[in-house]
Amino acid sequence: MKTQINSSEGQKDYMRKAKLHKIFISFSRVLVFVGFLALWQTASSLKWIDSFYFSSPYAIAKLFVHDIHDMSLLSHIGVTLIESGISFLLIIIFAVIAASFFWFYPSLGKMFEPFLIVLNSLPKSALAPLIIVWLGTGPRTVILCGMSVGIFGCILNLYQAFEQTDAERLKLIETLGGNKLQKYTKVVFPQNIPTFISLAKVNIGLALVGVIIGEFLAGRQGLGYLIIYGSQVFKLDMVILSIVILCVIAMLLYGILNLLNRKVIARWQ
Amino acid sequence: MKDSRPFLRLKHVTFSYYSVTGETQALEDINFSVQKGSFVVLVGPSGCGKSTILSLISGLIKPVSGDITFYSEDFAAPRIGYMLQHDHLLEWRSVYRNIMLGLEINKIKTAENLAFIDELLEKYHLSNVKDLKPSALSGGMRQRIALIRTLALRPDLLLLDEPFSALDYQTRLSVSKDVYDIIKSEGKTAILVTHDISEAVAMADTVIMLTKPPCSVKGIIPIEFEKYGITRDEVRNSKLFQQYFDEIWGEMKNENTN
The missing domain is CATH 1.10.3720.10 (MetI-like)
Structure with missing residues (x-):
């Protein structure tokens, strides 16, 4: 039978890094989305783009x-x-x-x-x-x-x-x-x-x-x-x-x- | 004591595969018989048609000519269990539900048969894994479960088609010994196909040597360790083992050098 060890320091460290990486990716995605909305709104408000065609x-x-x-x-x-x-x-x-x-x-x-x-x-x-x-x-x-x-x-x-x-x-x-x-x-x-x-x-x-x-x-x-x-x-x-x-x-x-x-x-x- | 009644006889059996590229004769005039309760091993070069013989005996395919006859006291058709090269445990089913597959297919999930499965699991120390998924088991344990799945249908004859070939050498030694012990303790008749001569000598009561294709019987050697007081646990270390090995290898080496 295969066994898994979940308690060693090495395993805990690996799990911590994996979790941090996951949080980083999720946060980056939100940041990209919010950044895009902010840029779009700014461009529209400052008339860099025509809000009639591109909205905001x-x-x-x-x-x-x-x-x-x-x-x-x-x-x-x-x-x-x-x-x-x-x-x-x-x-x-x-x-x-x-x-x-x-x-x-x-x-x-x-x-x-x-x-x-x-x-x-x-x-x-x-x-x-x-x-x-x-x-x-x-x-x-x-x-x-x-x-x-x-x-x-x-x-x-x-x-x-x-x-x-x-x-x-x-x-x-x-x-x-x-x-x-x-x-x-x-x-x-x-x-x-x-x-x-x-x-x-x-x-x-x-x-x-x-x-x-x-x-x-x-x-x-x-x-x-x-x-x-x-x-x-x-x-x-x-x-x-x-x-x-x-x-x-x-x-x-x-x-x-x-x-x-x-x-x-x-x-x- | 081994029962000396013939259980199965193959007489002048031939078989060919047909395809658009032409006919390939796989078997040519196969003749041998199997005694009830014996362990017969078919050895031969890879691709010689050993598995075809098992498929014919099991009735999955029909011979082109010749007879395959089972002899039984009550004239009932024998129940045949077939163990393939890989365990083919279905990964979406638990070990227990994998073992029950044959009972489900034959619609014989009776209390008696379920109790028999529990008995087999208990007897061969596998009860603790019955709720696990096959992916949690080692290769050797998977093959033991595959054997229990076959035995659950209470076969009169077990056909073993190189069931250890996918295992590493050490696991193979231990699983083949376990399988031999289980088959003997259940009193089953078995036919094993292998190209491993040492495995054949260690497990067989009779070794049937086959030629390269088109396959025919090259010779039949009775393996008689018991006659010389050698137990199955000791066979691999005995001189007689080496003698049988050399005898079979002497006959077979010309078949393998092609």
């Missing part, structure tokens, strides 16, 4: 407080979040079903693989006008746009991960008397859960990108709609505020999945 942190904060009070911003954020969440869940559900199906029936997997590669390489915004013609404007089109960005890559990656499952482990299940379904439930799926979480981390971002594209083109609500509307009426405070909120949403979603990833990896090792 203060103007954005003021708009944020105002729009939060009249609830309009929250409803747009909510719409984008719901559309992204639905797109993300549908990507994951379809990817798991399709990749599993291809693993059970490898000939089908080989048959569909080149088509998936082509669809994955296609710039997805090219599909958006078609989707609008088929489904009209509104949430259904936005959700489909959100799905289109990530789904083909997600299916391909998950299928390839399933295919690369250690053949000797599959042989082990066979030697224990297991069938193909048991190979899948006991080895293939559980072994690929870390891959699945990594794909989820990528696809939550891609779903958000797709939803914003969808809202640009076919939305009546949402942050993508606000960005397009703001740019058309030259309300650049609104555009930049929407972009900042998108950054925060992307960061939070990534953070949640990262936390989930760490918990899963810790359980898996």
Whole structure:
């Protein structure tokens, strides 16, 4: 059995240095962010830049407080979040079903693989006008746009991960008397859960990108709609505020999945 | 006393692998039998087809021609346990849940079988690690757990496919001895595949020497330390060990020089 010693002076010193380094990195990140905001505000206040085009942190904060009070911003954020969440869940559900199906029936997997590669390489915004013609404007089109960005890559990656499952482990299940379904439930799926979480981390971002594209083109609500509307009426405070909120949403979603990833990896090792 | 009834017989067994580049004949007219309760070791050069023989016996693949026959009093199909080169413990399961894998697959998680697992863990001093993850165990301990996982299904025949080859030399000596003791104390019939002649002599009741591909049986040597009053703990230091080693090496060296 492997043992770990946590009480020696050398170990304590190492842990202290590691902790200090972590604090230094976190502090530096905050400093870079605050420095950027300060420089932006100063440049705007001292007219180094035109605040009509570039806005300023203060103007954005003021708009944020105002729009939060009249609830309009929250409803747009909510719409984008719901559309992204639905797109993300549908990507994951379809990817798991399709990749599993291809693993059970490898000939089908080989048959569909080149088509998936082509669809994955296609710039997805090219599909958006078609989707609008088929489904009209509104949430259904936005959700489909959100799905289109990530789904083909997600299916391909998950299928390839399933295919690369250690053949000797599959042989082990066979030697224990297991069938193909048991190979899948006991080895293939559980072994690929870390891959699945990594794909989820990528696809939550891609779903958000797709939803914003969808809202640009076919939305009546949402942050993508606000960005397009703001740019058309030259309300650049609104555009930049929407972009900042998108950054925060992307960061939070990534953070949640990262936390989930760490918990899963810790359980898996 | 060893039971002298034949337990398994391979008669004129041949096997080929097929690929787009052509046919590769792996086995050519394999003939041997295994007595109940005996420990048979197959030795041969790397890649000669030793593992293919185990896959055929276990039923994972079918021979191109020839017969593989099991003889039992009740005509029931024998339960076969297979231990692979690597332990393949699933890292997301605890040691205990890894051992239960076979029971889960065969849907036989009965109180009796669970008690049998607990008994095996207790008997071989592994109870204290059952809640750990495999990553917390040493290579030798992982192989012992893999053996318990195989024994949990109460196999009539154990197939051991170079299970010690991934271990360092010292661990290999100690684990191979433990595995031998466990198999003997459980009264199992076992077939071990190895290319290590000293391991073969130390563990076998019978050594079957195989040729380079296409593989056939080059010779069969009974290992009879007990007849000369040498216990298994003493075999590696005995003159007889060296004699058996030299005899097998004499036969096998031409097979390895290619």
